[in-house]
Amino acid sequence: MPFSATPRDPLQHHLDLVITLLEKHKVVEALVHKQESPRQVLVEQLVHRQNLNELRHHLDRLHPADVAHILEALPLHDRLIVWDLVKSEQDGEILLEVSDAVRETLLADMAPQEMVAAAEELDAEEIAELAHDLPAEVVSAIVTRLDERERAQLQAALTFEDDQVGAVMDFDAVRIRSDVRLEVVLRYLRRFDKLPHQTDKLFVVDDDGRLLGALPLENLLLGDADEEVSAVMARELVAFQPEDDAADAAQAFERYDLVSAPVVNGDGLLLGRLTVNTMIDRVRQESEAETFNLAGLNEGEDLFGPVWRSARNRWPWLALNIITAFVASRVIDAFEGSIVQLVALAALMPIVSGIGGNAGTQTATLVIRGLALGQIASARVGALVFKELGIALINGLLWGSMLGLVAYGLYQHVGLGLVMAGAMTLNLLLAASVGLAVPLVMDKLGRDPAYGSSVMLTAVTDAMGFFIFLGLATLFLF
Amino acid sequence: MPFSATPRDPLQHHLDLVITLLEKHKVVEALVHKQESPRQVLVEQLVHRQNLNELRHHLDRLHPADVAHILEALPLHDRLIVWDLVKSEQDGEILLEVSDAVRETLLADMAPQEMVAAAEELDAEEIAELAHDLPAEVVSAIVTRLDERERAQLQAALTFEDDQVGAVMDFDAVRIRSDVRLEVVLRYLRRFDKLPHQTDKLFVVDDDGRLLGALPLENLLLGDADEEVSAVMARELVAFQPEDDAADAAQAFERYDLVSAPVVNGDGLLLGRLTVNTMIDRVRQESEAETFNLAGLNEGEDLFGPVWRSARNRWPWLALNIITAFVASRVIDAFEGSIVQLVALAALMPIVSGIGGNAGTQTATLVIRGLALGQIASARVGALVFKELGIALINGLLWGSMLGLVAYGLYQHVGLGLVMAGAMTLNLLLAASVGLAVPLVMDKLGRDPAYGSSVMLTAVTDAMGFFIFLGLATLFLF
Numbered sequence: 002m003p004f005s006a007t008p009r010d011p012l013q014h015h016l017d018l019v020i021t022l023l024e025k026h027k028v029v030e031a032l033v034h035k036q037e038s039p040r041q042v043l044v045e046q047l048v049h050r051q052n053l054n055e056l057r058h059h060l061d062r063l064h065p066a067d068v069a070h071i072l073e074a075l076p077l078h079d080r081l082i083v084w085d086l087v088k089s090e091q092d093g094e095i096l097l098e099v100s101d102a103v104r105e106t107l108l109a110d111m112a113p114q115e116m117v118a119a120a121e122e123l124d125a126e127e128i129a130e131l132a133h134d135l136p137a138e139v140v141s142a143i144v145t146r147l148d149e150r151e152r153a154q155l156q157a158a159l160t161f162e163d164d165q166v167g168a169v170m171d172f173d174a175v176r177i178r179s180d181v182r183l184e185v186v187l188r189y190l191r192r193f194d195k196l197p198h199q200t201d202k203l204f205v206v207d208d209d210g211r212l213l214g215a216l217p218l219e220n221l222l223l224g225d226a227d228e229e230v231s232a233v234m235a236r237e238l239v240a241f242q243p244e245d246d247a248a249d250a251a252q253a254f255e256r257y258d259l260v261s262a263p264v265v266n267g268d269g270l271l272l273g274r275l276t277v278n279t280m281i282d283r284v285r286q287e288s289e290a291e292t293f294n295l296a297g298l299n300e301g302e303d304l305f306g307p308v309w310r311s312a313r314n315r316w317p318w319l320a321l322n323i324i325t326a327f328v329a330s331r332v333i334d335a336f337e338g339s340i341v342q343l344v345a346l347a348a349l350m351p352i353v354s355g356i357g358g359n360a361g362t363q364t365a366t367l368v369i370r371g372l373a374l375g376q377i378a379s380a381r382v383g384a385l386v387f388k389e390l391g392i393a394l395i396n397g398l399l400w401g402s403m404l405g406l407v408a409y410g411l412y413q414h415v416g417l418g419l420v421m422a423g424a425m426t427l428n429l430l431l432a433a434s435v436g437l438a439v440p441l442v443m444d445k446l447g448r449d450p451a452y453g454s455s456v457m458l459t460a461v462t463d464a465m466g467f468f469i470f471l472g473l474a475t476l477f478l479f
Numbered sequence: 480m481p482f483s484a485t486p487r488d489p490l491q492h493h494l495d496l497v498i499t500l501l502e503k504h505k506v507v508e509a510l511v512h513k514q515e516s517p518r519q520v521l522v523e524q525l526v527h528r529q530n531l532n533e534l535r536h537h538l539d540r541l542h543p544a545d546v547a548h549i550l551e552a553l554p555l556h557d558r559l560i561v562w563d564l565v566k567s568e569q570d571g572e573i574l575l576e577v578s579d580a581v582r583e584t585l586l587a588d589m590a591p592q593e594m595v596a597a598a599e600e601l602d603a604e605e606i607a608e609l610a611h612d613l614p615a616e617v618v619s620a621i622v623t624r625l626d627e628r629e630r631a632q633l634q635a636a637l638t639f640e641d642d643q644v645g646a647v648m649d650f651d652a653v654r655i656r657s658d659v660r661l662e663v664v665l666r667y668l669r670r671f672d673k674l675p676h677q678t679d680k681l682f683v684v685d686d687d688g689r690l691l692g693a694l695p696l697e698n699l700l701l702g703d704a705d706e707e708v709s710a711v712m713a714r715e716l717v718a719f720q721p722e723d724d725a726a727d728a729a730q731a732f733e734r735y736d737l738v739s740a741p742v743v744n745g746d747g748l749l750l751g752r753l754t755v756n757t758m759i760d761r762v763r764q765e766s767e768a769e770t771f772n773l774a775g776l777n778e779g780e781d782l783f784g785p786v787w788r789s790a791r792n793r794w795p796w797l798a799l800n801i802i803t804a805f806v807a808s809r810v811i812d813a814f815e816g817s818i819v820q821l822v823a824l825a826a827l828m829p830i831v832s833g834i835g836g837n838a839g840t841q842t843a844t845l846v847i848r849g850l851a852l853g854q855i856a857s858a859r860v861g862a863l864v865f866k867e868l869g870i871a872l873i874n875g876l877l878w879g880s881m882l883g884l885v886a887y888g889l890y891q892h893v894g895l896g897l898v899m900a901g902a903m904t905l906n907l908l909l910a911a912s913v914g915l916a917v918p919l920v921m922d923k924l925g926r927d928p929a930y931g932s933s934v935m936l937t938a939v940t941d942a943m944g945f946f947i948f949l950g951l952a953t954l955f956l957f
Binding site for chain 2: 012013016017020064066067070073074075076098187190191193194195196198199200201218219221222223254255256257258260277278280281282284285287288289291292293295296297298302304305306308309311312315316318319320322323326327329330331333334337340341344345347348349351352354355356359360362363365366367369370371374375376377378381384385387388391392395396400403404407456459463467
């Protein structure tokens with residue numbers, strides 16, 4: 002068959018093969034270290050070299066994205082062995098494909114001149130993507146090797162934030178004029194060796210470079226060669242400005258099924274274009290950031306990173322967690338007297354706080370997703386508040402009563418049962434309020450609504466859950 | 480300017496406009512309900528109709544995806560007013576674009592013949608996507624109106640699971656032969672009014688319909704008109720089988736920057752194709768499912784759904800949560816005697832359990848993401864276990880000692896401080912193990928690794944956190 006049968010299997014297959022070859026290599030390496038007889042060492046070094054050659058040969062045939070995938074899936078030591086074997090022309094592409102955390106480990110293994118060489122294979126906007134991870138002297142060495150046009154492009158790309166359209170656009174737009182016939186366009190295209198990747202339309206500009214419309218390749222193929230571009234070009238098209246939010250652009254690509262789209266400045270001047278492959282990466286990154294932020298992980302966490310470094314990576318969140326847990330602990334301490342009088346309170350209190358935390362997380366997750374998709378208009382926050390508080394009230398009364406009955410059954414204490422039911426209802430209402438408020442406020446402040454939501458949420462539902470339950474108990478039972 | 484300036488702003492603008500028009504409409508509606516003098520009612524009914532006309536006119540000009548977005552962002556009552564105003568030719572497209580939960584509310588508002596009419600505008604694979612939400616009699620009415628080819632396609636699409644390539648492929652592949660010249664292909668294409676959406680390549684098949692390769696439009700445009708297809712076609716291409724996992728296919732689209740790709744059966748027969756717009760939706764859905772599953776939400780949760788229904792939606796998770804919280808509560812109850820003797824235990828125990836839960840969630844989130852991206856080869860699970868347990872040990876000893884010191888400072892009790900430090904370390908090790916084990920086991924069992932991970936995790940870290948802390952205290956302090 003002329004094509005690969007399935008996408009995942011070959012990838013897993015490559016990964017397994019690399020791991021097997023690495024294992025072989027390590028067995029030999031261990032023997033060499035044992036310092037056996039010189040002759041034996043010689044033989045084994047040959048085997049060793051043969052293994053590495055086989056591995057190198059295998060890596061040479063892989064797509065840079067596949068090599069990147071393999072590097073992501075390997076622990077640091079193995080990762081660097083593989084990285085050293087990769088052909089240097091591929092270095093740049095691979096550095097673009099790997100995650101930030103893995104990129105850092107790879108760059109730490111490279112000499113400055115290797116980095117400069119890797120950048121030489123890349124376009125200006127790709128260099129811009131790597132630039133903030135490279136040492137300053139490497140960046141300036143790269144800049145001196147660029148021609149004037151590329152240097153201006155790099156400069157332009159670097160002025161935008163990572164999450165702006167200007168930072169993810171490329172400069173490969175094919176430009177044509179509106180007053181020529183399709184035949185001329187076809188002849189013009191034949192002068193290209195290849196078109197920029199994911200070209201589905203050509204951009205029609207006036208003499209000043211202002212965007213007038215776009216000519217889809219489809220119209221070029223299906224149209225009459227004698228027609229003028231202006232007669233068959235699309236005039237209504239989705240265009241972006243470099244200051245636009247890249248996540249919004251990704252959503253527009255999704256909604257309108259775009260493959261490429263022009264980027265223009267305020268004067269309508271065509272600056273570059275966005276392509277769907279960049280946008281699909283953006284959707285993936287966005288979702289990863291959301292999940293990681295919710296769990297209190299740094300986005301840059303490396304699956305197989307060094308232990309000490311990863312441990313430190315988690316300190317800020319852990320510290321915040323410990324502080325909030327400590328506050329909750331102080332709340333309990335304040336009710337020491339009540340607990341000594343009725344020790345059942347100690348056993349029941351984590352039920353109230355735990356369920357509040359979970360219910361609040363559900364609300365916060367819904368709100369975060371709604372915000373990310375732009376589905377929460379400020380005019381409709383009221384409806385959302387009403388719904389989430391309604392759910393909390395229903396579930397609080399219903400499940401709270403049930404738990405109240407169970408508490409009564411266990412401890413034969415009517416008051417305790419009533420306090421349990423009341424505390425559950427109040428804490429669920431509180432959890433829903435906090436689950437709504439935290440992401441909405443973070444969003445209003447211009448922060449990522451997922452960032453730290455769950456830690457703040459648990460802080461409130463724990464401390465307040467204990468306070469409500471023990472407070473009600475102290476008020477009504479003693 | 481001939482193009483829309485930014486993607487999000489107009490969307491928000493449309494949404495705001497719709498909401499304003501709806502508000503006007505509701506004010507008039509309220510007046511009509513008050514039953515003022517007949518003449519006043521007449522006047523207001525006119526205004527009322529005018530408002531709705533304005534709204535309808537506005538909706539008519541929107542892309543179906545934008546109407547879908549507005550429907551998602553509106554509470555049920557408003558949503559149905561807007562839905563009734565939408566042109567019926569757009570119904571099918573809009574139903575495809577909205578989320579499952581919203582689709583259900585829209586279908587509940589439609590008569591069977593309206594559903595049949597909506598389906599008439601759709602392709603076979605799109606009907607298949609809606610089919611499981613439609614009443615059986617509607618589906619059979621639709622089937623009778625299809626021609627034989629479409630019926631076979633619908634049948635084929637329905638035999639696959641939602642998450643298989645066969646369920647998301649379309650049947651719009653343009654097929655050409657390999658032994659013709661490019662000029663002939665160009666002439667053939669001119670007979671089309673338009674090409675299937677996101678066509679970036681034509682598929683080259685033999686007389687039996689077996690896939691031989693693909694001709695990118697680029698090669699067609701840049702190539703010499705006298706060359707044969709077989710000379711310029713791509714023979715190495717990424718192809719899928721209908722049984723493949725759609726999420727894996729989406730990752731292949733990301734990795735290899737594909738716009739479209741062929742789907743073939745085991746004999747190499749071309750069945751259809753996948754396009755990047757379907758795949759980008761898949762990436763978004765996958766990430767939504769992951770986040771929602773982690774939070775214990777049903778994927779189908781409607782942001783503005785009815786309260787009672789949403790409350791019930793959350794019952795299964797809530798019930799599971801209550802059961803696990805109850806178990807943790809019983810653990811505490813078993814140590815009642817120790818707590819009465821040293822009430823500080825009650826105040827300190829939630830610190831141990833809470834931090835365990837958070838650390839375990841971090842580990843689980845990393846593993847879930849690694850599994851989703853295929854980065855965890857079974858050969859490397861050992862390295863991951865080593866890393867996560869190492870982190871837990873480091874952070875447990877470090878932060879546990881710190882908390883032990885704090886506990887000592889608060890209660891002037893050396894033993895209590897040591898128990899605190901020991902319990903923290905053990906519970907973090909346990910949390911890391913569970914955070915690793917739950918998703919890995921779920922994955923091995925062929926289930927979604929995110930599904931229920933956080934609930935199971937909290938169950939263990941809570942109950943065992945209490946057990947470890949109170950158990951160590953009982954063993955060493957009394």
